[in-house]
Amino acid sequence: MPTSKHNLSRRYFGIGVLAAPILLPTVGRALAQAQGTLGSTKQAPGIERRSLEELHKVAVAEGGDLIVYAGGDIPNAQAAVEEAFKRRFPGMNIRILVDLSKYHDARIDNQLARGKLECDVAHLQTLHDFDRWKTKGRLRLYKPLGWDQVYGDFRDPDGAYVTVNIFCFSNIISTKLVSDAEAPRDAIDYLDPKWKGRTVLTYPHDDDAVLYQFDRIIAEHGWGYMDRLMAQDVQWIRGTVPARLVVAKGDKAATFTASGVLTAPPDAPFKLILPKSDSFLTWPQTGAIFKDARHPAAAELYLSWLLSKERQEGMGLWPVRHDCTPPEGFGPVIHYNTYPVGFRAFMQDRARIERLKFQFEHYIGAPQGPNPTQVTGLYPVGR
Incomplete structure (x- = not known):
């Protein structure tokens, strides 16, 4: 990573005031x-x-x-x-x-x-x-x-x-279907026609961390990004690990709404790859x-x-x-183009988060499917 980026990341990490353009106000x-x-x-x-x-x-x-x-x-x-x-x-x-x-x-x-x-x-x-x-x-x-x-x-x-x-949310690719060289890295890459029908993403209005990712993407590319993404025949799913598992099974080629270990074993069916230019989410x-x-x-x-x-x-x-x-x-982590403190600040503004959720629901529709953990009840363990 260039020295200048190291210095910027240290400064942002330390004070958390310039986490991403959408967060400035x-x-x-x-x-x-x-x-x-x-x-x-x-x-x-x-x-x-x-x-x-x-x-x-x-x-x-x-x-x-x-x-x-x-x-x-x-x-x-x-x-x-x-x-x-x-x-x-x-x-x-x-x-x-x-x-x-x-x-x-x-x-x-x-x-x-x-x-x-x-x-x-x-x-x-x-x-x-x-x-x-x-x-x-x-x-x-x-x-x-x-x-x-x-x-x-x-x-x-x-x-x-x-x-x-x-935790780090970034690109997860199927090692069976995608090479490192052709992997999508920045948000704009997922709009390429070659990824049509090959991407799985978590509902942003069902998970605040994913919502934060989409919030930053819209800040960079505008709401027109969602128009183009919706034309890509994306599989929308509840849960970030479920999205990663879809990729690991080879049912889809890639996602940018899942986390994984930074260094997977050589024979692992999936791999995490950081963006080229975009910031990415660590929380x-x-x-x-x-x-x-x-x-x-x-x-x-x-x-x-x-x-x-x-x-x-x-x-x-x-x-x-x-x-x-x-x-x-x-x-x-402070050497990278990521802002953990920015996510913490994002989470404080609950009124804005609720507005964003409904905005994304207009594009994608209400999240479909049961709670992926299958946990129910006020006292699940049993006191």
């Missing part, structure tokens, strides 16, 4: 509103100093149980994380329930109103919720192990919440412990483990810590 106000709730308070705890082994002993003595609500869009998407946690910490019984973040946050709000919270921890895409929950005194202030190594923009100064994963999945958590010791162990170097360097994603090594072939 609202980003400063949204961040100011959010940061108004984030000023350091006298209640802020110190950083966790106990080791993972010490935290493990306390969690087992507490009973060893933990319930996590995690954002995602396929059933049991965190099963491997559950197993890794139980292997690392014998005697722990963890359930990570995956559902769309917009369903989880409503579920949590309803549970809190009833005085009967099921989850101890949540890590979600709905970043605006964490500021709101903090303001209402719903979050437990805790600074996990490794807190001081996390990028400053990815953590609340009081310890109310912290980023646990950085910080944020986690917090609730003040009403029934298993606070287990929750502290879990967040400290998620932030540990052993975990951050083993996921194939950009780490949230600046002292961790990114996957092979990649530099730190």
